[in-house]
Amino acid sequence: MKKLFGYIIPFFFLGCDFTPSTTTENLAPIAEEKLYRPYLHFTPASNWMNDPNGMFYFNGKYHLYFQHYPDKNVWGPMHWGHAKSEDMIHWEEQPIALYPDEKGYIFSGSAVVDHNNTSGFGKEGKTPIIAMFTHHNMDKEKAQQVDVETQSIAYSLDEGKTWTKYAQNPVIENPGIRDFRDPKVFWHESSAKWVMVLAAHDQVMIYNSPNMREWTYLSAFGKGIGNHDAVWECPDLFELNVKGRSQSKYVLLVSNSRKSPNSGSATQYFVGDFDGKEFILDPSFKEELIQKKDFWMDFGKDNYAGVTWQNTQTHAGDKYLIGWMSNWEYATKVPTVGWRSAMTLPRTLSLHPHDSSYRLVSQPVKTLKEYREELKTMESQPIDQEMLLYQGEVAGIEMEFTLDRPHAGKIFFVLSSDLGEHLDFGYDADKEVYFIDRTQSGRVDFSPTFANQRSIAPRFSASEKIKGRVIVDKTSVEVFWDDGMTTLTETFFPTRPMHKLKIKSTNEKGMLHDFALYDLKSNKGENK
Ligand code: FRU
Numbered sequence: 001m002k003k004l005f006g007y008i009i010p011f012f013f014l015g016c017d018f019t020p021s022t023t024t025e026n027l028a029p030i031a032e033e034k035l036y037r038p039y040l041h042f043t044p045a046s047n048w049m050n051d052p053n054g055m056f057y058f059n060g061k062y063h064l065y066f067q068h069y070p071d072k073n074v075w076g077p078m079h080w081g082h083a084k085s086e087d088m089i090h091w092e093e094q095p096i097a098l099y100p101d102e103k104g105y106i107f108s109g110s111a112v113v114d115h116n117n118t119s120g121f122g123k124e125g126k127t128p129i130i131a132m133f134t135h136h137n138m139d140k141e142k143a144q145q146v147d148v149e150t151q152s153i154a155y156s157l158d159e160g161k162t163w164t165k166y167a168q169n170p171v172i173e174n175p176g177i178r179d180f181r182d183p184k185v186f187w188h189e190s191s192a193k194w195v196m197v198l199a200a201h202d203q204v205m206i207y208n209s210p211n212m213r214e215w216t217y218l219s220a221f222g223k224g225i226g227n228h229d230a231v232w233e234c235p236d237l238f239e240l241n242v243k244g245r246s247q248s249k250y251v252l253l254v255s256n257s258r259k260s261p262n263s264g265s266a267t268q269y270f271v272g273d274f275d276g277k278e279f280i281l282d283p284s285f286k287e288e289l290i291q292k293k294d295f296w297m298d299f300g301k302d303n304y305a306g307v308t309w310q311n312t313q314t315h316a317g318d319k320y321l322i323g324w325m326s327n328w329e330y331a332t333k334v335p336t337v338g339w340r341s342a343m344t345l346p347r348t349l350s351l352h353p354h355d356s357s358y359r360l361v362s363q364p365v366k367t368l369k370e371y372r373e374e375l376k377t378m379e380s381q382p383i384d385q386e387m388l389l390y391q392g393e394v395a396g397i398e399m400e401f402t403l404d405r406p407h408a409g410k411i412f413f414v415l416s417s418d419l420g421e422h423l424d425f426g427y428d429a430d431k432e433v434y435f436i437d438r439t440q441s442g443r444v445d446f447s448p449t450f451a452n453q454r455s456i457a458p459r460f461s462a463s464e465k466i467k468g469r470v471i472v473d474k475t476s477v478e479v480f481w482d483d484g485m486t487t488l489t490e491t492f493f494p495t496r497p498m499h500k501l502k503i504k505s506t507n508e509k510g511m512l513h514d515f516a517l518y519d520l521k522s523n524k525g526e527n528k
Contacts, residue, residue: 032337036493038473039396039521040371041325041342042091044081047073048340050331051182051234051305052322053080054097054111054131056160057312062088063160064322064343065097065131067108073340074332078105078136082160087367088320088346097163098133098154103170107149108182108234109133111160112194112212113311119212121155129156130212131163132196134181135170147174149181151198153212172215177201182234184307185212191276197252199232204254206237206279219278221252227268227294229259234267236307237279240351241317242358249282249351250274251360253297255305257328260296262455264329265304267297271351271358284357297360299457300436300488301327302476303344320365322346325476325491330447335493336475344489345471345478352485359460363484364471372398372518383411383503383510389517390501395474396521397501402513403427403466409507415472415498417442423492424454425479427466429507432459434481434488442494460485465513471520472498 037043047070054065061084068081080098083091098106111131114122121128131154140148150170154163174180179201188195193208196215203222207215222232236253252270260266271285281289289295297306306323323344326334331341347362375397376390394415403411405427412426412435424437437454438444444451459466461482469480474497478489503512 035497036336036475038342038475040089041345041473041476042083043342044068044339045093046339047071048075049081050075050341051108051324052307052343053108053133055307055322056111056113056129056310058113058129058159060086062309064091065111068096070096073337078107080106088365089367089371094161097160098131101165103152104135104137107134107136108305110184110307111310112185112187114212118210119155123157126157129160132183132185132212134183136181146176146178148178150174151183166213171213172207179231184236186238186310188276193276195276197235197237199235199254201231202228204232204235204252221279222254226254226270226289227256230256233257234305234307237274238308238319240319240349243350243352245353249358250279251351252279253306262299262301263449264301264327267304267306267323268294269297269360282358288357297362298487298489299455300490301455302491303489306344308349319349320346321349321362325489330450333446334491335443335446342476354460359485361484362487363480371520374516375519376517378515380511380513383505383512386502386504388500388502389515391499393497393499394472394501395497396472396519398471398518398520399516400469401515403468404511405464405466406505406508406510409505411505411510414502414504416500417494417496417498419496421494423477423498425477431456433457434459434479434486436477436479436488436490438490438492441492455488455490457486457488473520
C-alpha cells in the first residue's frame with residue numbers, strides 16, 4: 001500500500017498538468033511527503049530542524065536531540081527536539097526537550113551521563129543526564145551587543161525525557177566574544193574532570209569542570225590553523241585508537257558554515273594530542289596542514305555540524321557521529337513543505353595511519369546492514385560505455401562494488417527517473433577526483449548554488465582497485481569511497497522517483513567487480 005501511494009500520488013499530481021515544477025507550491029503536500037520523506041534517515045515529523053545536539057547512549061537507547069523550530073519550516077526560535085533509537089537507524093520522535101526562555105533561544109550543545117553524580121543533581125539513586133547548551137539572546141543580538149551567547153545547563157532524571165534548567169544559569173558568562181557557542185562535553189579520565197570545547201569565533205576554547213556547574217578556562221586552539229573562511233561552529237574533541245597500532249590520538253572536529261571546498265557548510269578535522277588542558281597538533285598532521293591547508297571529514301555539500309555520541313565506551317572504542325544533512329547556503333529553501341531537512345546516516349569514525357600522518361575515516365554504522373534486502377549481485381563485468389544495473393525503484397537502496405581504477409576518462413553511476421532527471425557520481429580519472437553531479441537531478445533552481453557545479457573530492461588511496469559503498473534514500477546520496485577514506489554526502493530533489501541505475505565508463509573499458517545491490521526500505525516504517 002505504502003509503495004502504491006508512494007508512486008501513484010506523485011504521478012497523479014504531477015502528471016495531470018506537467019510542467020517541470022520548481023516551487024514548493026506546485027507539489028501538493030502528500031506528494032512531497034511521499035516523494036521526499038526518507039525511508040531511513042531521521043527527519044522531524046514537522047517543521048524545521050538543523051544541528052544534531054546532546055547525543056548520548058544510556059540503558060540500550062541512543063538519544064538524539066536537534067535544533068528545532070516546531071512552528072515553521074524555516075529557522076526560528078530554537079528548541080531542542082528529541083528522538084530515541086535502539087540502533088541509530090530507526091528513530092522515534094519524542095516530545096520537545098528544551099524550550100526557549102527569557103535567557104534566549106536554545107542553541108547547539110551536548111549531553112553527558114553523570115554516572116558518579118558529580119553534579120549533585122542526582123536524586124534517589126537516579127543517574128542525572130546533564131545537557132550543556134548555548135543560550136542565544138535575540139534582544140541582545142538585535143541591539144548589536146557582543147555578549148549575546150552564554151553557556152547554560154539543564155538536567156534530566158528520567159533518561160532524557162524531561163529537563164530542568166539550572167536555576168543559576170548561565171554557568172559561563174560571555175567573555176566579550178560575539179560568536180561563543182556550541183559546548184561539547186566529555187569525561188576526561190586521567191584528569192578526572194569534565195572537559196568542554198566550544199567555538200569562539202575563529203578558535204576553539206577548552207574548559208574543565210569537576211561538577212558541570214563551575215567551569216575553568218584552560219586554553220584555545222586554532223587561530224590561523226586550518227580553514228578560516230567562515231566562523232567556527234560546533235566543535236567536538238574525542239579520542240580514537242589508531243587502526244593497527246597500540247596508540248591513540250585526539251581528533252578535533254570544527255564546522256565552518258560557509259565557503260567550504262565545494263561551497264557552503266562543511267566540517268574540518270585536526271589530529272593531535274590532549275593532556276587534559278591543551279590540544280596540540282600532531283607534528284606529522286601539522287606538516288600536512290602547512291602544505292594542504294585543510295582536512296575535511298566529508299566533501300559533499302550536505303553534512304554539517306556533525307558531532308559524536310557520548311557514553312558509548314562500552315562499544316569497543318567506537319565513536320558514532322551524525323551530521324545535519326543540509327547546508328546554510330540553501331537549507332531554508334529546499335523544496336520540502338511539511339518538514340525541512342534530515343540527518344545523515346550515523347557513522348562510525350576511525351583513525352587510520354596514512355603516509356606519515358593520519359586520516360579520519362567514516363563508515364555507516366553496522367546496524368544499517370540489518371535493513372538490507374538483496375536485489376541483485378554480480379561478479380566481474382566489463383563496462384563497455386554503459387550498462388543497465390537495475391530497473392525498478394531505486395529510491396531507497398544501498399550498493400557495494402569494486403572498480404578497476406581507470407587512468408583516463410570517468411567511471412560513474414547514474415540514477416535516473418522517467419523525466420530524464422539524473423544524479424551522477426563516480427571517479428574522474430583525468431582530475432583524480434571523486435564527484436557527485438546533481439546539476440540535472442530535478443528541482444535545483446531554488447538556490448543559485450545548490451547545483452551550479454558538481455562537487456569533487458580528492459582520492460587519498462593509491463590502490464588500483466576503487467571500492468565504493470553508496471546509500472540512496474529518496475533525497476540523499478552518501479558515498480563512502482576506499483572504505484570510507486573519502487566521503488561525499490549530498491541531497492537532491494527529483495520531481496519523480498528515481499527508477500533506473502546505470503554505470504557508465506568513458507574512454508577506456510571499465511571493470512565492475514563484486515557488485516551488490518540492496519533494497520533499504522525500512523520494514524519498520526518511515527522515520528519521523
Ligand atoms: C550551526 C549553528 C550553531 C548554532 C545553531 C543555531 O549550524 O549555527 O553554531 O548553535 O546552528 O541553530
